[in-house]
Amino acid sequence: MQIVKEKVTQSHFIECTTDTIKSVFETITSEIGENADHEIVTTIKNKFSPGKMLRSRLGFALFRDGFVELDRVVRACAATELIHSATLFHDDVIDCANLRRGQPSLWREIGATGAILIGDLFFSSSIQLLIEGGELGKVSSFVGKVREVCAKEVVHELVYHGREIDAKSCINIARGKTGPLFAFVSEACGGTDAQKSVAFAEIGYRLGTAYQLADDLMDVMGEEELTGKTLGTDMKRRKFTLAQGKQFSEAFILKQINELCISSMELLWPWPEYLPKLESYILKELLPFLELNLNTKVHEEAV
Numbered sequence: 001m002q003i004v005k006e007k008v009t010q011s012h013f014i015e016c017t018t019d020t021i022k023s024v025f026e027t028i029t030s031e032i033g034e035n036a037d038h039e040i041v042t043t044i045k046n047k048f049s050p051g052k053m054l055r056s057r058l059g060f061a062l063f064r065d066g067f068v069e070l071d072r073v074v075r076a077c078a079a080t081e082l083i084h085s086a087t088l089f090h091d092d093v094i095d096c097a098n099l100r101r102g103q104p105s106l107w108r109e110i111g112a113t114g115a116i117l118i119g120d121l122f123f124s125s126s127i128q129l130l131i132e133g134g135e136l137g138k139v140s141s142f143v144g145k146v147r148e149v150c151a152k153e154v155v156h157e158l159v160y161h162g163r164e165i166d167a168k169s170c171i172n173i174a175r176g177k178t179g180p181l182f183a184f185v186s187e188a189c190g191g192t193d194a195q196k197s198v199a200f201a202e203i204g205y206r207l208g209t210a211y212q213l214a215d216d217l218m219d220v221m222g223e224e225e226l227t228g229k230t231l232g233t234d235m236k237r238r239k240f241t242l243a244q245g246k247q248f249s250e251a252f253i254l255k256q257i258n259e260l261c262i263s264s265m266e267l268l269w270p271w272p273e274y275l276p277k278l279e280s281y282i283l284k285e286l287l288p289f290l291e292l293n294l295n296t297k298v299h300e301e302a303v
Contacts, residue, residue, distance in 0.1 A: 058185055092106065145184045152173055178208040206263055216243040
């Protein structure tokens, strides 16, 4: 009798990813808790949350049971969520942001130095998680993409600081700041198929860029009560984005977001079996999340 494998549902996929993240987090807090004040450890636990997990949900959208191992993709998602949290801890210190997910930022509770060090611990723990998975090639790709994020942040801060730049440069910054982590998750779904991995990584880059452009727009026109985080930090720190350019209308930026989403799906033409789940992710998870925070329609054009 032929045994049919049970399909992995999104809830099971996210649960596996969340459990992996929690396991790493418990290890981190237990190491801290040996000598730390209990109140500090509790504060860190309360401040840590994977959030909407849009990167992990992209992983599910491109995951195909039987083609690539679930553990491989789950580890990639968990490592990415840990890195993402670390960057938020660091960014809030850099931006002097007081609010994150509707609550005081971590650095406001434990100090800037503490938040930076916790972020560093998350960084190193994410790499260790992938090493324990036994795939050094994946570790190399991960480190490369994290480095790409850091390098683009440096360029934005030190090269373009205080300068008004053109649309192409703004989009390139958005791609480098946010695209790599989306790309790492989607690349992992390509398994050992080199062509598929490259195409999937590009899908991640494009959707990550769309997300960052929307986030930049949110920073200019959003409401803190709606978004749950401190806004206006880019403008205050003279970090120019597409949303700040008077020559770039809201409609122009929304058009870029739409085009990035549409072109990401076009990359799946060699593998049409993946298209329904990716389209569902874009229409039902990514764009509604952006619309909620922007308080405007993103996908007025048909995706």
